[in-house]
Amino acid sequence: MQYRTLGRSGLKVSALTMGTFTFGGVGPFSRVGSQGVPEARALVDLCVDHGINVFDTANMYSSGMSEEILGEVLHGRRDRVLVTSKARMRVGDGPNDEGVSRHHLIRECEKSLKRLRTDWIDIYYMHEWDGTTPVEEKMAALDALVSQGKIRYAGCSNYSGWHVMKSLMASEREHRVRFVTQQIHYTLEAREAEYELLPISVDQGLGVLVWSPLAGGLLSGKHRRGQSAPEGTRQFAGWTEPPIRDAERLWRIVDVLVAVAEQHNVSAAQVALAWLLTRPAIASLVVGARTPAQMADNIAALSLTLTADDLAALNDVSRPPLIYPYWHQGQFAVGRFSDADRAMHDGNPPPAW
Numbered sequence: 001m002q003y004r005t006l007g008r009s010g011l012k013v014s015a016l017t018m019g020t021f022t023f024g025g026v027g028p029f030s031r032v033g034s035q036g037v038p039e040a041r042a043l044v045d046l047c048v049d050h051g052i053n054v055f056d057t058a059n060m061y062s063s064g065m066s067e068e069i070l071g072e073v074l075h076g077r078r079d080r081v082l083v084t085s086k087a088r089m090r091v092g093d094g095p096n097d098e099g100v101s102r103h104h105l106i107r108e109c110e111k112s113l114k115r116l117r118t119d120w121i122d123i124y125y126m127h128e129w130d131g132t133t134p135v136e137e138k139m140a141a142l143d144a145l146v147s148q149g150k151i152r153y154a155g156c157s158n159y160s161g162w163h164v165m166k167s168l169m170a171s172e173r174e175h176r177v178r179f180v181t182q183q184i185h186y187t188l189e190a191r192e193a194e195y196e197l198l199p200i201s202v203d204q205g206l207g208v209l210v211w212s213p214l215a216g217g218l219l220s221g222k223h224r225r226g227q228s229a230p231e232g233t234r235q236f237a238g239w240t241e242p243p244i245r246d247a248e249r250l251w252r253i254v255d256v257l258v259a260v261a262e263q264h265n266v267s268a269a270q271v272a273l274a275w276l277l278t279r280p281a282i283a284s285l286v287v288g289a290r291t292p293a294q295m296a297d298n299i300a301a302l303s304l305t306l307t308a309d310d311l312a313a314l315n316d317v318s319r320p321p322l323i324y325p326y327w328h329q330g331q332f333a334v335g336r337f338s339d340a341d342r343a344m345h346d347g348n349p350p351p352a353w
Helices: 027-031 037-049 061-073 102-116 135-147 161-174 197-204 247-264 268-276 292-303 308-318 326-332 339-345
Strands: 003-005 012-014 016-019 054-056 082-087 121-126 151-157 179-185 207-211 282-287
Touching: 003 282, 012 016, 012 282, 016 037, 016 292, 027 061, 037 061, 037 292, 061 102, 082 102, 102 121, 102 135, 121 135, 121 179, 135 151, 135 161, 151 161, 161 179, 161 197, 179 197, 197 207, 197 339, 247 268, 247 308, 268 282, 268 292, 268 308, 326 339
Parallel strands: 016 054, 016 282, 054 082, 082 121, 121 151, 151 179, 179 207, 207 282
Antiparallel strands: 003 012
């Protein structure tokens, strides 16, 4: 297993994180999976045996059942692994059943601890931005949870660039706990994170975890141009996250993925994961699976080394447009780029006059 340092935390995390999005199957989550304790235990055992040391969940996954199942299967080996959870999303009908207020965060953290059957959460993510709660309030609540030993580190998820920076600056100004990580959506098909989120991570020392690194299975090789979604997939079940705005571009990317995979005699999923692991600031990829065979295929991606030609082909077919101000910087600032700048401009040649 590969281990990477998570930002400036000093914490070592496995290059793959096991996601528990499929545990429980309550309500709309039944579309992505409905694993109970026996199925979850088989997957967790496989991951632990292969050195995966991070397990990701959230308070709202299957109305808390994901946390309950994870807590049960990790019982007796909790100190061997890292558990991450999240709060912010709506979890009830009350006016304070969502957000990042001190009231909501502390209450939801305590509920998560009970469901997970643990005294602490290793990384506690703000699952989504809350523009109605001052960032100082949010960071003060997280600071209190760290001081109480209920969480070890804090992170954010699904923030924009200015949301991340506003939170980091509030931590510095108020002398509060600081985010050490952000969990983002980033794939060959969706590279928008390269505009702001990856450069910020490099510049500010944030470790990046990637959720849905296979775009909900669309980059697994199971889905091909002109074919119906295979039975048993998220698309067949009607799960629409992440959105695909340019289907033709997606299929061009899939064609290249499959071609590279055939050259290495591996799955397209392994190629997609291996590409992500070459990107700046990436600490770990959050992978879910319905079966042990799927998880084993994900783990095999860690043994794949892509060639320079492979990377060039994948980058060429998936490169995002060089939007303003980056095209201007590409013309006039290349000689003064920092590593954070290169996190965006890497693979994006400057436009010609």
